[in-house]
Amino acid sequence: MGIDLLIRSANLADGRTGVDIAIKDGHIAQMRPGIDSPGDEEIDASGCLVSAPFVDAHFHMDTALTDGLLRPNSSGTLLEGIGIWSELKDRLTYEGIVERAMRYCDWAVARGLLYIRTHVDITDPRLLAVQALLEVKRRVAPYIGLQLVAFPQNGILRTPTSMDNLVRSLSMGVEVVGGIPHFERTMADGAQSVRQLCELAASRGLRVDMHCDESDDPLSRHVETLAAEATRLGLQGRVTGSHLTSMHSMDNYYVSKLIPLMREAGLSVVANPLVNITLQGRHDTYPKRRGMTRVPELIAAGIDVAFGQDDVLDPFYGMGSADMLEVAHMGLHVAHMTGSADVLHAFSAITEVPARILGLEGYGLAVGRRADLVVLDARDPFDALRLRAGRLHVIKDGRVVSRSASQRAELFLPGREARVNFGRPILGSSP
Numbered sequence: 098m099g100i101d102l103l104i105r106s107a108n109l110a111d112g113r114t115g116v117d118i119a120i121k122d123g124h125i126a127q128m129r130p131g132i133d134s135p136g137d138e139e140i141d142a143s144g145c146l147v148s149a150p151f152v153d154a155h156f157h158m159d160t161a162l163t164d165g166l167l168r169p170n171s172s173g174t175l176l177e178g179i180g181i182w183s184e185l186k187d188r189l190t191y192e193g194i195v196e197r198a199m200r201y202c203d204w205a206v207a208r209g210l211l212y213i214r215t216h217v218d219i220t221d222p223r224l225l226a227v228q229a230l231l232e233v234k235r236r237v238a239p240y241i242g243l244q245l246v247a248f249p250q251n252g253i254l255r256t257p258t259s260m261d262n263l264v265r266s267l268s269m270g271v272e273v274v275g276g277i278p279h280f281e282r283t284m285a286d287g288a289q290s291v292r293q294l295c296e297l298a299a300s301r302g303l304r305v306d307m308h309c310d311e312s313d314d315p316l317s318r319h320v321e322t323l324a325a326e327a328t329r330l331g332l333q334g335r336v337t338g339s340h341l342t343s344m345h346s347m348d349n350y351y352v353s354k355l356i357p358l359m360r361e362a363g364l365s366v367v368a369n370p371l372v373n374i375t376l377q378g379r380h381d382t383y384p385k386r387r388g389m390t391r392v393p394e395l396i397a398a399g400i401d402v403a404f405g406q407d408d409v410l411d412p413f414y415g416m417g418s419a420d421m422l423e424v425a426h427m428g429l430h431v432a433h434m435t436g437s438a439d440v441l442h443a444f445s446a447i448t449e450v451p452a453r454i455l456g457l458e459g460y461g462l463a464v465g466r467r468a469d470l471v472v473l474d475a476r477d478p479f480d481a482l483r484l485r486a487g488r489l490h491v492i493k494d495g496r497v498v499s500r501s502a503s504q505r506a507e508l509f510l511p512g513r514e515a516r517v518n519f520g521r522p523i524l525g526s527s528p
């Protein structure tokens with residue numbers, strides 16, 4: 098059997114080392130130590146972690162890279178961000194949205210981020226952003242899997258045209274039903290919006306991913322309705338609650354009932370650590386709440402929790418660079434997930450967990466799966482996160498789509514010269 102690409106001596110996230118990965122016709126044909134046959138092309142991955150690509154389960158590609166187009170967000174708050182965005186979105190052009198999204202997708206590839214679920218604002222009656230992102234989805238399909246969520250930023254009951262726009266966007270090819278119940282006028286309207294949107298998704302066989310309870314208000318409890326509707330409509334495993342920041346501030350007794358309800362409903366959760374830690378807690382003096390949902394407790398209950406990027410260089414968040422390792426690095430700090438098992442969960446939260454949330458088929462490192470992988474400049478998931486390691490080679494369907502130089506330094510010091518690569522000492526070396 099000919100081998101198109103052979104990756105030699107890889108470390109895997111599950112702890113195996115010295116594994117050769119043979120790729121043929123865009124798929125993983127063999128995975129074991131000591132493959133004898135040569136590959137048409139070979140990559141020496143000795144000492145490097147080879148992982149399935151990163152997956153971002155929560156992004157806004159229509160707002161990305163718009164920061165400063167109108168004016169900068171001088172306070173850095175969500176409120177000012179919403180104000181700037183609502184002024185800006187009527188002025189956006191189709192070409193501008195496409196150009197910025199394509200540029201972001203280039204960044205994503207270089208970062209080994211090959212699957213993205215992006216929300217797209219459908220409140221504009223022209224549905225310009227929907228048209229633009231559907232075009233981007235088509236253009237990037239050879240290297241990025243893009244999944245679109247119809248996101249009614251201004252609420253479906255609060256804005257009379259939103260439901261009609263949302264349904265139109267689904268007919269155009271948007272695949273997931275979004276929502277924003279905490280932004281509707283009342284708690285009752287919020288619950289009603291969850292019911293209507295889940296019914297719509299169930300009737301069309303679609304997945305649901307709602308911005309839900311993105312607030313510090315402990316009484317914002319729409320996630321409860323979301324779980325109940327998922328159960329009532331048989332949508333288990335197909336419904337995601339994004340943000341859920343109010344859970345951070347909820348009463349512990351109530352949460353002890355809520356988490357089992359979410360588990361029963363097969364709900365998955367996306368926390369967005371970079372954005373949650375900066376936008377929440379803004380009404381606090383001291384102590385200031387962190388504003389991220391209860392990630393370790395949800396994971397302990399058997400609920401799928403992913404970490405998402407949410408925003409990059411837009412009116413809501415002026416930082417970010419498509420780097421999912423940066424996202425998980427912040428997530429594990431905010432959630433106190435520095436234990437060795439927790440760090441592995443943080444790595445899964447940007448790889449296999451969001452892959453399940455998106456329903457990706459053929460994802461993962463195993464024989465027969467798609468040859469989508471990343472060779473990282475780190476020896477294991479711990480160091481990949483600690484160093485936000487470089488992506489030395491990014492491979493899509495068996496083809497190298499990006500290469501980066503290793504992050505090393507050469508030192509010229511009095512009396513000695515040295516090289517550093519920032520790798521941590523091997524466990525068990527002399528104390």
Ligand code: FE2
Pocket residue numbers: 155156157216308407
């Ligand atoms: Fe979001």
